[in-house]
């Protein structure tokens with residue numbers, strides 16, 4: 001019971017009032033996740049609820065793992081049986097169990113974003129459409145947002161609203177693409193990420209017996225980071241808890257940062273409507289951060305118009321002011337950050353793990369990494385190119401996937417001529433089209449290839465089919481490790497990599513070995529009952545680097561702000577605080593977008609417990625060019641009394657005396673081979689430091705004060721367009737511009753980077 005004594009009054013209420021709907025919308029660091037964690041422990045420990053009956057949905061697998069560990073420390077190993085994970089991983093598991101009901105086999109393939117994009121690219125090509133208009137990214141995000149609002153292709157292609165939308169965006173073929181894409185996925189027995197949610201909704205809508213089963217199984221449903229759920233996710237949780245009504249959601253509207261991916265803050269209002277008898281609990285005390293950080297965060301978020309009013313205070317010490325670090329270049333920024341970490345570790349007994357460096361986009365990590373390596377500071381990057389996204393890994397996975405599901409079109413395309421078998425793209429296209437036009441599975445076309453292709457091409461396919469059949473026997477009869485090793489060897493993949501003696505080739509070979517090691521580890525885990533490849537492959541497409549286990553923990557964390565949500569660190573650096581970078585140039589076309597960027601800034605600030613740094617550079621390499629930068633407007637938005645300018649790193653000449661980096665020092669060893677590979681792969685050759693000359697003027701912003709209707713303009717994201725109308729509302733000058741590829745957009749001129757052309 002004594003774990004409860006550490007809770008404050010409203011937190012305690014949130015933990016012990018387990019029955020009925022509960023909502024906690026409260027500021028960062030106020031203990032929302034702690035309440036959910038303790039609530040689960042309390043359900044198991046004090047109310048004797050079976051962990052099988054508890055469903056807890058988190059935003060990342062990492063968060064789920066941490067939660068499970070904390071619960072385990074209270075209730076013991078029984079916590080392993082909780083249903084806990086991300087929406088995608090939990091519902092992929094349910095879909096596999098119920099796949100037959102939806103006409104899928106239980107070993108359906110999960111298409112990752114790359115698979116989805118390359119499928120779209122193929123379809124666009126087959127339809128003879130312009131791939132500059134129908135870019136895979138654009139098409140996929142349109143389809144994705146339809147699916148996340150539960151709009152099926154059937155509805156999309158019959159409802160004139162969507163057609164009108166697409167016509168005005170000058171993408172009239174979007175409906176046709178959505179339909180073809182969906183049919184092709186279905187035909188390949190594949191679901192993409194959005195399908196996992198979409199199909200769960202379909203399952204629960206069309207199969208009430210199944211819904212009923214899970215409604216009774218999940219007596220308690222808990223959702224963390226509720227502000228970032230989309231409509232599709234919300235409907236699933238709502239349905240699942242409709243019978244028992246024991247649903248607890250926690251979140252913070254000020255931390256909603258996924259609207260661009262369809263997250264809908266309206267869910268908070270919907271929840272109140274759908275569960276009118278809900279208990280609302282307010283948490284106002286922040287336990288995480290110093291007074292100064294809490295105040296700074298409050299001063300920033302107060303600038304957003306659309307937000308629920310909340311109070312956040314803390315009883316913690318004032319702490320230090322935020323330090324502002326200015327550098328002349330991105331490389332110097334990296335060096336300053338590394339020096340500061342070095343010094344703080346020496347003077348204040350911090351460890352590497354007490355530091356996080358947060359940035360807006362992944363590409364910013366390069367200069368920071370370089371500096372950390374030179375200073376011998378161990379670090380880990382989260383969420384960059386995932387291990388499973390590497391080409392050599394995807395190639396082997398392609399074989400494994402295909403041996404499990406030989407109707408998987410994307411895997412087929414990937415492996416059919418790898419290593420080279422003399423099968424050209426025309427044959428591949430003919431095969432895929434034949435499967436589609438005759439409405440038979442891909443594998444059936446392949447196994448009867450002589451009816452579809454002429455002699456020589458058919459022979460090569462027949463050999464391929466024989467090879468795959470031999471792999472299938474392994475899948476059926478051997479464990480995952482034996483199967484994967486056999487396939488790696490007999491497909492010819494390993495040999496090809498082995499023969500490539502370049503450094504990259506060696507790395508790729510080691511990566512494949514690393515995947516095999518991971519499979520071996522899986523097979524050797526006593527708790528795993530089903531050791532088949534099938535079981536290993538289940539949710540692999542959902543894994544990210546963040547989920548890799550058994551890594552060295554005393555490392556500095558590098559990650560995007562998006563992936564830092566929910567986490568906390570003693571010391572936080574927010575780097576690249578520059579206009580167009582943060583706030584991002586992409587996000588400045590409307591007030592709503594700018595507010596989302598500001599919420600992101602709020603998330604970043606509130607990760608820090610003790611010390612916070614803002615850092616900006618006056619020049620930076622972006623898009624392969626050296627650009628001049630201005631400090632971010634966000635720096636000015638923080639009440640100046642909470643900030644002080646760091647004078648230690650004022651000039652480029654100056655180096656702190658306590659810091660003498662040794663460039664010959666080895667790359668720090670951080671645990672497994674896998675982690676070492678990650679680091680080794682990133683910087684194979686030392687990059688030349690940036691010279692300190694005055695950067696050329698690449699960007700001359702045009703004077704848009706005399707913008708008029710009818711003028712031609714250029715926008716960095718939307719390309720060329722014509723000013724359709726000028727709106728002047730108070731001091732807000734807006735232009736409605738019709739872009740050639742993006743249709744009509746209303747742009748706030750004070751934010752939009754428009755150039756008159």
Ligand code: ATP
Pocket residue numbers: 006007008011026027028029030031032033034035252255286287288565566567568606
């Ligand atoms: P975020 O909005 O960032 O997700 P949160 O509201 O989920 O934050 P938690 O992560 O649960 O906040 O808690 C923040 C920190 O405060 C954690 O380190 C947690 O252990 C600590 N904390 C929360 N409540 C208490 C308490 N009553 N006593 C001591 N520490 C607490």
Ligand code: MG
Pocket residue numbers: 032033034566
């Ligand atoms: Mg939290």
